[in-house]
Amino acid sequence: MAAVQETVERVKEIDVDQYKYGFFTDIESVKAPKGLNEDIVRFISAKKHEPEWLLKWRLEAFRRWQTMQEPEWANVHYPKIDFQDLYYYSAPKSTEGPKSLAEVDPELLATYAKLGIPLKEQEVLAGVKGAPRVAVDAVFDSVSVVTTFKEELSKAGVIFCSISEAVKNHPDLVQKYLGSVVPATDNFYATLNSAVFSDGSFVYVPEGVRCPMELSTYFRINAEQTGQFERTLIIADKGSYVSYLEGCTAPMRDENQLHAAVVELVALEDAEIKYSTVQNWYPGDKNGKGGIYNFVTKRGDCRGDRSKISWTQVETGSAITWKYPSCILRGNGSRGEFYSIAISNGYQQVDSGTKMIHLGKDTSSRIISKGIAAGRSNNTYRGLVSAHRKATNARNFTVCDSLLIGDKCGAHTVPYIEAKNASATFEHEATTSKISDDQLFYCLSRGLSEEEAVALIVNGFVRDVLQQLPMEFMAETQKLISISLEGSVG
Amino acid sequence: MLEIKNLHANVDGREILKGLDLTLPTGEVHAIMGPNGSGKSTLAYVLAGKEDYEVTEGSITWNGKDLLDLDPSARAATGVFLAFQYPMEIPGVATMTFLRSAVNAVRKARGEDELSTPDFMRLVKEKAKGLKIDAEMLRRPLNVGFSGGEKKRNEILQMALLEPSLCVLDETDSGLDIDALRIVADGVNALRSKERSMLVITHYQRLLDYIVPDKVHVLSKGRVARSGGPELALELEKTGYAEFGGEATAA
């Protein structure tokens, strides 16, 4: 008990904001005027040389958005956002649109190097034997600055580029799938994104192809008072497989910044998409000042029979997270998975979870959520599992566990479970507890220090989810978790 | 007499039994041995009539009656009894209530009168004693929290109470220590009689030291690969199941 108390004391002593990625890159950028109106939407579309249909789509979304209200049901609290006081487009001046690696502004390359993101293919290739080979799309504020390994991927038939590029080079694919999972009118933030989305990644894996390497997008918010509205679209054609990882950071600023992304995944027959997120946006300082508002709509459509979509997320950043990566299990025998680690500290607020919508026969889903609340944070799991009339033999297994560190934080569990079908078998389990004194004592008696013991126990607590991350990112993520925890726990 | 002819059975669309023939005369005890995956437990479930075990070809008759026509409870009434490898735990159903419902259901189906409560209690007490089952165990919910040995003894108690004519024991020795094994085997031996046939399914020869069979059949790939006397089991203990497609480790 005393040991735990001491650990908790330390949490209080140490600043929350040991944020390693809080620097700002001084780079000249091109911005749209502040505020949001039809002209801004047209401006963004024109900047990207978009076809008429896309501008129309954006404008329709914008008109719809004006009639919508911000959702209030989530367990998060923040002052009203003044949507007219934001920049909706910002791009480094030197990099208007993606270029080849050789043309990228050295300042930007340095930024990514500092973030530990490998952009130089030759360096990656020349690196230590066995080092991961990962193709990266780097998005800086509103634009994609570079995408690596494009050529090698294209040999396999895989298209990996920024969405702006895809609109130009693969308009049929974009037009066919954009908004087909998250309709432009889906919800307040998704609709806003549809109107003003700037950049993001596009992936198409053709029939029968197993994508030869991990794909990754690295998002960076740099400019002040700028919202980031990325849009990602991944299509896995019949029998294909792709594993994709996104990472996110932002400079430390006193103001709150809005990030409202939309991610759409489409898995056709027998295809599998594994989507992993390591979200480390700036969480704000120890007094809760600043930080990113991370209001994200992510949804996967298991459109084909026996398709599979797996979401894995490690959420350590952002002042507020509002995010429910979901699966629509439309195809017969399709499978959805959601593995989540959400760590909140300081004044962070997390309201995250998933939706598993069982529509097809013999569909199955699995949810493992691990929430860790420390400091004065609030951490909510919110999830929906539903089986519709025709979803015979639907199966779901859910475990959501919460761990509380300190007595000023909150952990909440709000699952909705809807079985409209007798043959659906649903099992849901949730627990909330603190680090067990017995476990802690056991570790201490074996010579571990308190912080080592806590880190060890927390690592054990999240292990089921960690194992779901691509090998290449597991170690990195473990480090990130221990940074979040070490910085907070002791 | 049990006669199994050219039995083919599927589980989840996969064929497990592939033309099995077997004859078990009344009053005899036969052992079924074989490597993992040879179809031993499938045979047990097919005999008892489990739904997901689909018979695609062949026949099973018991004293001339077609067993495949009957649902599981009708088979029990006819005298078929399966001692499960993994007896089910049923929270909320007291063991005693369950035993009584089963005994009376079988009696009713056989055209016998239901037992009165005192008669039933007496019967259970008598049969339970030999199996070292006490009253406390009978009050607990069916198999819930029972040890491996308690579950198997409970199976044999049910066998004694339902007085079947065909007993199928599926890996009754699994998970038992030597003392528990002896109690269970004694219980089974006490039920051996001229009118009763038994099929003892086991992976190991050990059980057959206690329940000595009249005949031993070795299953391999869903068929009887070899039959012989009790000495066949001893031979298998030395050589293992390698020649029958199993691991070459001696039992």
Added chain:
Amino acid sequence: MDLSVQQFRSKAEQDYLDLYTKAEKALPGAGNPFVAALRADAIKAYGRLGLPHRRIEAWKYTDLRARIDEVHPLVTALGIPVSDEALEAALGSAIAAFPAYRIVIVEGELRVDLSDMSGLREAGVEVSSLSHLLEMPPEWLKAALGQVNPREDDAVLALNTALMTGGVALRLPEGLTLGKPIHLVHLDGTGEAASTFTRNVIAAEAGASATVLESYGSLGMTGLQRNAVTEIKIGDKAAINHIKIQREAPETIHLNVWLAALGADARYNGFQLSTGAALARNQVYVAFNGEGSSADISGACLGRDRQHCDTTLVVEHRVPACDSRELFKVVLDDEARGIFQGKVIVSPDAQKTDGKQMAQALLLSETAEFDSKPELEIFADDVVCGHGATSGQIDEDLLFYLESRGLPEPEARAMLIQAFVGEAFEVVDDEALREAFNAASAAWLGVEAG
């Protein structure tokens, strides 16, 4: 949240307001300033809240605005003769014969002629018709009525407070141990389709212990709209078993609220069995106000046809070192719909809380539906809390095991369903009641009690 949505009043929503306006002057206690103020505040609260609908989170699965088209007039048929046979038919023989101090409330009216309270007053219990006490409420009633675990956001409760006409007020004095249970029988449906608003108030003072059974049945088949509230104040070291059985006629709308608050080292065992009514919404609010207390709130709901049975539970741990347990079993056949919402709230100071909750549903037909929302809201770290929810059909392996022992399939099925429901009955200490519940579930299944 959406006040704009509230601008439009449905007919039924307006009906309730009219009901109040019309009855206001004639309601019990109309001349008493305390009661009149209580009612006036309540109807104002209702006016603000409106009739609950699915956009209100707590009513997501039970949309009263959609289910109630019009509100029936307040019940007027008083003094109706009720035969023993009618009473037995309404409650079932086991419950009708349950040995207890029996207090019968017909259409909101306490019927001394049907009740058997001999010895209750002698045992030290203060018992009165609520409508009588409302004319000049004693201090203990003032301290309890509308004060036990008050809810600002509950329209059903607000309507009850505004319109309460009958029910019983019970006071269990300090240290009293009542050997025999008290059975509050609620019977309705003798005349035209009507609305009733009954209210029971139970104040168990320090160290008192008792078992209170509430039964709800229908004498006729009219479309009753029932709104019944029980407030129960449990003093330090008091122990109350609180049990309800509801088997009302098929077209009944049954809205029920239990409000319980526990002092220190107190114990509360609540249990509800629902088999009747077209729509039943059972709300149970429990608050721990004193340390070292424990509560066990369990129940079972058996539904068929197009029945809709909703159990909504809020357990608030406001102080340290209390335990709460919930186990709810739901069996649904045909097109029945079952709902379980259970929220456990642990306040920042409520360290050493131990809260566990389980809701399990067994779906017997393809068209049945079960929705559950078990919630944890935890603000203290030194706690052990958990919940579970399962939904599925009868386990085929268990069924096969029973069948292989000679039980014909229907019997085997019934045995498994009874065992499933029976687990919840374990909470009930009283053996006679447990047996009555087993009989009720057997009767529902159409088999003999096992």
